Amino acid sequence: MQILQEKEREAIRGKLEVELKSDVTLTLFTQANIGGLFIPGRECRSCQPTQQLLEEVVELSPKLHLEVVDYYANQADAQSRGVDKIPATIVAGDNPGVNHGDRVKYYGLPSGFEFAVLLDSLIAASVRRGPLQLETRRRLKQLREDVHIQVFVTPG
Numbered sequence: 001m002q003i004l005q006e007k008e009r010e011a012i013r014g015k016l017e018v019e020l021k022s023d024v025t026l027t028l029f030t031q032a033n034i035g036g037l038f039i040p041g042r043e044c045r046s047c048q049p050t051q052q053l054l055e056e057v058v059e060l061s062p063k064l065h066l067e068v069v070d071y072y073a074n075q076a077d078a079q080s081r082g083v084d085k086i087p088a089t090i091v092a093g094d095n096p097g098v099n100h101g102d103r104v105k106y107y108g109l110p111s112g113f114e115f116a117v118l119l120d121s122l123i124a125a126s127v128r129r130g131p132l133q134l135e136t137r138r139r140l141k142q143l144r145e146d147v148h149i150q151v152f153v154t155p156g
Contacts, residue, residue, distance in 0.1 A: 002050065004056050015119065016061040020126045023094040025065045026054055028106040029083045042072065046109040050087040052072070053109065057118075063126065065094075081105075093125035 006011070030047040031033040051068060071078050071086045081090060085107055092103040104125070110118040132140070 013060040027067045027090040029071045029088040
């Protein structure tokens, strides 16, 4: 059963067609499906629906690409990208010279209001610039140290 309804799919397809400027890769760190077997301490109720939702979104534009990574089988890769829980989705424009620190990372299922933020992140990654005002971007360029920003949201 699809997560996105046909009317939603068409609206999203239209938005992506108009606003995506270059390719964007979503990397999903999840757990491999091992046939319904659950390993204690490794339960991930939102991993499968997150993968399904991302697969449905990626189907809507040839500029979107999905890489699915088994978190438990690829711990070194997860650690190098700063992923410490699943599901984790990394949104990255396919721009040469952009490092991991310039990417957006989501934990959990991007549903509800978070889905709109995910779409906005895809578009921002494709245009190589976020919606920040020119003055804000100038001031950020003056920073001399890395900044780690975390935003926490709830479904409500």
